[in-house]
Amino acid sequence: QLQLQESGPGLVKPSETLSLTCTVSGGSINSSDYYWGWIRQPPGKGLEYIGNIYYSGYTYYNPSLRSRVTISIDTSKNQFSLKLSSATAADTAVYYCARHRLGARDFDYWGQGTLVTVSS
Amino acid sequence: QSVLTQPPSVSAAPGQKVTISCSGSSSNIGDNYVSWYQHLPGTAPKLLIYDNNKRPSGIPDRFSGSKSGTSATLGITGLQTGDEADYYCGTWDSSLSAGVFGGGTKLTVL
Numbered sequence: 001q002l003q004l005q006e007s008g009p010g011l012v013k014p015s016e017t018l019s020l021t022c023t024v025s026g027g028s029i030n031s032s033d034y035y036w037g038w039i040r041q042p043p044g045k046g047l048e049y050i051g052n053i054y055y056s057g058y059t060y061y062n063p064s065l066r067s068r069v070t071i072s073i074d075t076s077k078n079q080f081s082l083k084l085s086s087a088t089a090a091d092t093a094v095y096y097c098a099r100h101r102l103g104a105r106d107f108d109y110w111g112q113g114t115l116v117t118v119s120s
Numbered sequence: 121q122s123v124l125t126q127p128p129s130v131s132a133a134p135g136q137k138v139t140i141s142c143s144g145s146s147s148n149i150g151d152n153y154v155s156w157y158q159h160l161p162g163t164a165p166k167l168l169i170y171d172n173n174k175r176p177s178g179i180p181d182r183f184s185g186s187k188s189g190t191s192a193t194l195g196i197t198g199l200q201t202g203d204e205a206d207y208y209c210g211t212w213d214s215s216l217s218a219g220v221f222g223g224g225t226k227l228t229v230l
Contacts, residue, residue: 106155
């Protein structure tokens with residue numbers, strides 16, 4: 001059974017970089033059938049797509065976040081990571097990592113999510 | 121403002137049927153498959169419907185999906201109190217080259 005687990009600091013100071021890692025177990029991240037993605041949910045709001053990465057390193061990003069987002073992948077560790085620079089209070093959210101299927105373009109496996117608060 | 125439009129809330133009595141709409145455009149719903157997710161507070165979203173109308177293993181046939189043009193619909197029959205959750209539609213936007221979600225619909229089973 002595939003499992004994804006987010007990890008990283010729960011508190012980030014304004015203007016600093018928010019960094020999270022997703023560790024995948026029960027399957028290989030080095031697959032041509034899937035992308036690996038990040039989605040977030042601010043308090044009281046809906047889901048927001050952040051971006052995806054392929055095992056080759058190819059990425060797609062939400063245009064509204066593109067200037068601040070970097071998603072990277074480490075196939076040797078079966079992990080992929082998110083960096084969001086110049087964080088503000090508006091970036092406070094529960095951050096989810098998920099598997100994105102190439103054909104269906106859906107997210108079929110999700111991590112439990114991790115709350116990141118941006119505050120001084 | 122979400123790219124896909126959903127009603128903020130719907131409600132129905134136990135045992136009844138409800139539908140949730142999701143409206144988009146030619147570059148997203150009109151050009152790609154639609155998926156639906158059930159999200160209970162404090163848990164990970166769960167994939168309910170993929171490829172417009174297919175159910176993953178373990179999802180009961182009370183849940184159904186359909187798509188027509190630039191709109192999609194999630195249907196839930198035989199409503200149970202355990203179905204109370206937020207429901208999101210999602211798809212790919214070919215113009216944005218990005219995933220997009222609806223704003224979410226809160227289902228209340230009265």
